Amino acid sequence: MAVLGAVVLVLIWLPPVLEQLRAGQAGNLSHLFSVATGQLPPPADWAQSHSLRESLGAVLRMLPVTITGQDHLPSSVVDLSDQPLPLVRLLASALLLTVAVVVAVLGFRLRRWFVAVTALGTLVCAVTAVVLETQTAGPLLQYAITWAVALPVPTLMVVTGLLPHRTTESRAVAAIGTFAAIVTCALFAVVATIGAPSTANTQPITLLAELKQAQLKEPIELTAAPSVWPVRAAIVNLADKEGYRVLAAGEPPQFPRRLWGDGTGSEVIALPTTGPESAPPTGARLVAQTATYSLWLVDSVNARPAVP
Secondary structure, X not given: OHHHHHHHHHHHHHHHHHHHHHHHHHOHHHHHHHHHOOOOOOOOOOOOOOOHHHHHHHHHHHOOHHHHOXXXXXXXXXXXXXXXXXXXXHHHHHHHHHHHHHHHHHHHHOOOHHHHHHHHHHHHHHHHHHHHHHOOOOOOEHHHHHXXXXXXXXXXXXXHHHOOHHHHOOHHHHHHHHHHHHHHHHHHHHHHHHHHHHHOOOHHHHHHHHXXXXXXXXXXXXXXXXXXXXXHHHHHHHHHHHXXXXXXXXXXXXXXXXXXXXXXXXXXXXXXXXXXXXXXXXXXXXXXXXXXXXXXXXXXXXXXXXXX
């Protein structure tokens, strides 16, 4: 198991390490280090921290997703610090954290150290998550706190460790558990396969392909409406892998400096196709569109004439 764990660890870290070696100081790991050490400060108009109430509400909104399901927010870039915490999520979070407390206490009393420490770890990580969010600069975006979903999972996985040894060591119980695990994995695979075509978002790929066909003057400097930020991120990163110069307009700290625009290229904005953010700037020309998103050329000086 130790060898398998070491192999998995190497495979997980190999892609970012190779990317860092290829890009040098402009690599993603260097960028993350610069952000973490304050060398790349956040924009001045961002909130530099958040209150305990805002941070607690954001974490508790994501923590119980394993039993409540996802939110029905308009997008994954909604600032959770501005959103009220639904009562059902508050109660579900309280239930999961109570389970962690009970499992930790019983684990210590029964000398099931692995179970106890795992449950205690859930509680420590939950407190740490709230404290970290108070120090987060900028909006508390839903997609950036998705990791909080995993906090109660380890406790739920080890709770059966509190059963008597004669039960956990029973061959019948082991057989039933193995069968249940196989059925659960099979059901998960079926559900994931069925849901994949409708949930996979390939629209950034289509938008990038149509943007390249427009043959605009490079580099392309891409900005976006607030709700379309993830689409801009996807297009910029996809284009970077293909060697096509699409940069993020401005100096957004989420991107490494080599992907920042300097105002010399074709200005393009990404918008949703419906809703209050869908209206393009005056004089803009449509260059790419999918069912949900559209790209508009704002700087028409650098554009090729539209095909009649």
